[in-house]
Amino acid sequence: MRFSTEEILQPFHTTWLPADIQAATLRLDRIHPVVSGNKWFKLKYNLEAAAGRPVVTFGGAYSNHIIATAAACEMRGIPCTGIIRGEKPAVLSHTLQRAASLGMELVFVSREAYRLKDASAFPDAYMIPEGGHNALGAKGCGEILSLADTMGFSHIICAVGTGTMLAGLVNATERPVTGISVLKNATSLYEETQALLTSPETSNWTILHQFHEGGYGKTSPRLFAAMNDFYRQTGIPTDQVYTGKMVSAVQQLLEQSYFPPNSRLLLIHSGGLQGNDSLPPGVLCF
Numbered sequence: 576m577r578f579s580t581e582e583i584l585q586p587f588h589t590t591w592l593p594a595d596i597q598a599a600t601l602r603l604d605r606i607h608p609v610v611s612g613n614k615w616f617k618l619k620y621n622l623e624a625a626a627g628r629p630v631v632t633f634g635g636a637y638s639n640h641i642i643a644t645a646a647a648c649e650m651r652g653i654p655c656t657g658i659i660r661g662e663k664p665a666v667l668s669h670t671l672q673r674a675a676s677l678g679m680e681l682v683f684v685s686r687e688a689y690r691l692k693d694a695s696a697f698p699d700a701y702m703i704p705e706g707g708h709n710a711l712g713a714k715g716c717g718e719i720l721s722l723a724d725t726m727g728f729s730h731i732i733c734a735v736g737t738g739t740m741l742a743g744l745v746n747a748t749e750r751p752v753t754g755i756s757v758l759k760n761a762t763s764l765y766e767e768t769q770a771l772l773t774s775p776e777t778s779n780w781t782i783l784h785q786f787h788e789g790g791y792g793k794t795s796p797r798l799f800a801a802m803n804d805f806y807r808q809t810g811i812p813t814d815q816v817y818t819g820k821m822v823s824a825v826q827q828l829l830e831q832s833y834f835p836p837n838s839r840l841l842l843i844h845s846g847g848l849q850g851n852d853s854l855p856p857g858v859l860c861f
């Protein structure tokens with residue numbers, strides 16, 4: 576992949592950005608129409624490790640990881656199976672419809688069975704964990720900051736689900752990295768992220784836990800207002816599960832003077848826009 580810096584690195588201005596702070600987004604949502612965002616990076620070395628074997632992975636009905644795996648496997652001609660949490664619904668979500676049309680076999684399992692993450696029915700397959708959460712996923716995410724010339728930024732900010740991307744970013748830079756957790760009570764997230772660091776004693780990173788808006792996948796009128804406001808001011812669309820919460824968090828952190836004067840903030844736009852398709856029309860202005 577080769578991109579010009581202008582395509583991927585997008586500076587932005589908003590009314591809530593203090594005059595002495597610069598900011599830009601790294602638009603991972605633009606790198607591929609379907610395998611968008613950080614999932615591209617998490618899959619890269621996992622699909623290499625699959626070495627042509629069929630792939631099996633796990634996810635929920637709206638999972639960015641499921642759709643990304645389906646598309647990436649289709650591009651490489653690798654058969655893949657998605658083990659999906661919960662009984663098969665009468666109407667499949669957009670995400671699952673698209674994954675199926677890309678050739679992914681969908682296997683629905685009860686929530687209890689899903690928790691076991693059991694892929695033993697596929698003994699010949701290469702198993703990618705839910706969300707691409709493993710060392711190879713983090714290794715791929717270590718390449719995110721090399722997509723464009725990001726050296727001039729003083730602070731990196733990203734949304735955090737499993738912590739795989741956060742770990743990859745921390746492995747790739749000595750600059751401070753702030754992760755915005757989209758989960759409620761994610762007490763094990765710190766250790767899980769640390770386990771993927773090449774230098775586990777590194778301390779240039781933090782996870783903030785107060786911006787989840789009620790928990791994973793939960794939304795609020797304030798979140799939608801922040802996403803719409805950000806789009807109107809910058810033209811940059813965000814998703815309701817991850818990047819919208821990150822942008823809303825950055826706005827609130829700036830109000831609290833969290834970042835020192837003259838900071839140059841790089842917000843990782845990790846993709847996920849397909850998830851907005853499940854919203855009723857009119858909630859978002861984009």
Ligand SMILES: *Cc1c(COP(=O)(O)O)cnc(C)c1O
Binds near residue numbers: 735740741846848
């Ligand atoms: C999966 C995902 C994340 C979270 O990445 P982790 O490595 O699991 O922390 C963030 N943003 C988007 C859009 C995602 O799809």
